[in-house]
Amino acid sequence: TLCRSIQRHQYMGNQVLKVFAPKDDKAAAVALSALIQALDQMDMVAVVRYAYDRRSNPQIGVALPCIKDKYECLVYVQLPYMEDIRQYMFSSLKNNKKCTPTEGQLSAVDSLIDSMNLVCEDGEDLFKPNKIPNPQFQRLFQCLQHKAFQPDEPLPPIDQQLMDMLERPENVTAQCKAPLLKVKSCFPLQEVVKKKEQKTGQDIFKDKTDGEPDAKKVKTDRKST
Numbered sequence: 001t002l003c004r005s006i007q008r009h010q011y012m013g014n015q016v017l018k019v020f021a022p023k024d025d026k027a028a029a030v031a032l033s034a035l036i037q038a039l040d041q042m043d044m045v046a047v048v049r050y051a052y053d054r055r056s057n058p059q060i061g062v063a064l065p066c067i068k069d070k071y072e073c074l075v076y077v078q079l080p081y082m083e084d085i086r087q088y089m090f091s092s093l094k095n096n097k098k099c100t101p102t103e104g105q106l107s108a109v110d111s112l113i114d115s116m117n118l119v120c121e122d123g124e125d126l127f128k129p130n131k132i133p134n135p136q137f138q139r140l141f142q143c144l145q146h147k148a149f150q151p152d153e154p155l156p157p158i159d160q161q162l163m164d165m166l167e168r169p170e171n172v173t174a175q176c177k178a179p180l181l182k183v184k185s186c187f188p189l190q191e192v193v194k195k196k197e198q199k200t201g202q203d204i205f206k207d208k209t210d211g212e213p214d215a216k217k218v219k220t221d222r223k224s225t
């Protein structure tokens with residue numbers, strides 16, 4: 001199918017798989033290369049079925065062509081079934097006068113978005129995900145190594161070097177201060193006062209002995225009779 005038929009918001013799953021041909025199978029490498037080149041030239045993708053083994057439930061997914069300088073492969077991403085898709089309809093904010101932003105509010109948000117840009121003027125990317133290790137894996141390996149050598153000691157804190165990689169760049173933080181203050185002034189927050197609960201006739205004329213157990217009420221009623 002065409003690439004535009006698969007929307008980005010339809011990607012799901014918790015992993016992305018790269019499909020290569022076996023190293024020793026030249027025929028499979030040539031066939032897979034021809035398929036990848038054809039998909040790339042025709043701007044198309046392959047809708048495939050994926051099953052980890054015989055006991056696993058099959059998945060539907062898309063195979064995207066990936067051509068690099070040193071290798072080429074298919075990239076598999078899981079797609080949703082019909083039951084997994086939820087179409088929610090929301091009313092437009094343009095017709096709601098209470099939610100119509102002013103020019104000052106729009107300008108403040110635009111300035112905030114521009115200040116959070118992670119691409120410099122020369123085109124250099126300040127945040128490079130391909131050079132940042134997975135923090136979940138790094139923490140897991142750190143804990144395993146620590147428990148292997150020191151089983152009786154508590155787990156160590158997360159490595160500061162990894163925490164620094166996940167923090168936003170300092171220059172971006174400095175650039176966001178002024179736009180954030182402007183947004184804060186343009187969008188003031190008001191505390192919503194809780195309305196007093198309305199009292200009903202039952203609450204006003206309730207019996208003074210309502211706090212007593214029901215069994216005790218029954219006993220007093222029998223004595224009075």
